[in-house]
Amino acid sequence: MSDSTMLLAVFEDIEPAANGIEKLRELGVSDEQMNVISGIPIKDTILGRPSALSYVSRIAFTGAILGMLLGIFLIWGTPYLFPLHVGGQPVYPVPQLLIIVFEMTMLGLMGFAFLGMFVDSGFPSYNPKEYVPEISDGRIAVLFRCPDDQQKKFVDALTRLGALSVNPAEARPAQSIPIEGPAYIPNLGAPKNPVPSDQASIGRGAELFNINCTACHGADGKGDGPVAPFLKNKKPADLTSPGVQFLSDGAVFMVITNGMPNAMPPLNENLTVLERWDIVNFIRTLK
Numbered sequence: 001m002s003d004s005t006m007l008l009a010v011f012e013d014i015e016p017a018a019n020g021i022e023k024l025r026e027l028g029v030s031d032e033q034m035n036v037i038s039g040i041p042i043k044d045t046i047l048g049r050p051s052a053l054s055y056v057s058r059i060a061f062t063g064a065i066l067g068m069l070l071g072i073f074l075i076w077g078t079p080y081l082f083p084l085h086v087g088g089q090p091v092y093p094v095p096q097l098l099i100i101v102f103e104m105t106m107l108g109l110m111g112f113a114f115l116g117m118f119v120d121s122g123f124p125s126y127n128p129k130e131y132v133p134e135i136s137d138g139r140i141a142v143l144f145r146c147p148d149d150q151q152k153k154f155v156d157a158l159t160r161l162g163a164l165s166v167n168p169a170e171a172r173p174a175q176s177i178p179i180e181g182p183a184y185i186p187n188l189g190a191p192k193n194p195v196p197s198d199q200a201s202i203g204r205g206a207e208l209f210n211i212n213c214t215a216c217h218g219a220d221g222k223g224d225g226p227v228a229p230f231l232k233n234k235k236p237a238d239l240t241s242p243g244v245q246f247l248s249d250g251a252v253f254m255v256i257t258n259g260m261p262n263a264m265p266p267l268n269e270n271l272t273v274l275e276r277w278d279i280v281n282f283i284r285t286l287k
């Protein structure tokens with residue numbers, strides 16, 4: 001789908017959003033191709049969208065019937081297959097029948113109602129999705145796909161109907177994680193440290209070091225953490241050594257970010273960019 005773009009229209013309120021959806025439908029976007037995002041649950045019908053029928057009750061009912069049949073089979077079918085006469089008791093007991101059938105019916109009902117919720121919520125769903133911070137402030141957003149050559153037409157039409165903004169939704173590469181500070185650009189060498197090495201940064205760094213690094217590198221960074229004896233390939237580096245202290249801030253940042261093959265795990269997903277720089281600043285104090 002290279003000739004179409006995902007657009008995100010943000011509306012102030014329900015009314016303009018409903019008009020926008022109506023317009024989108026006129027322009028040929030089907031209901032399955034749009035996704036409404038709102039901070040509070042808004043019924044589809046309020047926005048003039050087809051209301052999604054819930055199948056949970058029907059699925060649960062099917063489960064109840066199946067459970068009941070199983071119960072009847074257990075209490076009537078099995079004595080039929082293996083008749084046992086015990087002390088003049090009837091082969092098909094009625095009181096037990098009631099209990100077993102009731103239990104199996106309820107079991108079927110509950111099990112299927114649970115599964116039904118997954119089926120009903122369309123899990124997994126491949127509809128367009130996006131996190132939009134404005135939504136938390138009560139706005140309503142509509143996410144939809146539109147052909148590139150008609151983008152202007154869509155934007156104009158929605159703006160006229162009161163859309164606060166209509167922008168291409170951010171495309172994020174798979175597995176990317178959000179960052180909130182300067183990271184680094186691949187192939188441009190080690191980055192420069194953007195975080196001043198003040199008391200606040202070093203304090204945060206000390207705390208984060210304690211959580212993320214001491215297991216291997218030890219509380220003083222000497223490479224003697226409690227996990228160190230178990231590492232077979234390579235022992236954790238002594239961070240107070242001239243060899244490590246000689247490394248540039250950027251080089252240490254990269255080690256934390258990418259780890260070291262067969263030695264140290266990459267910690268980019270555990271630590272934000274700024275947190276990594278805080279740790280770098282703290283490591284400088286280990287001498």
Ligand code: HEC
Binds near residue numbers: 212215255279
């Ligand atoms: C699972 C254990 C482990 C954890 C956790 C760990 N490291 Fe390491 N680290 C190692 C090992 C092992 C080496 C030594 C690799 C080598 O000698 O090639 C190393 C090496 C290093 C080096 C030296 C790199 C170099 O080029 O000489 C630095 C700096 C470092 N770690 C920083 C950190 C920081 C900061 C943290 C926490 C954010 C951390 N490490 C967490 C195991 C770990």
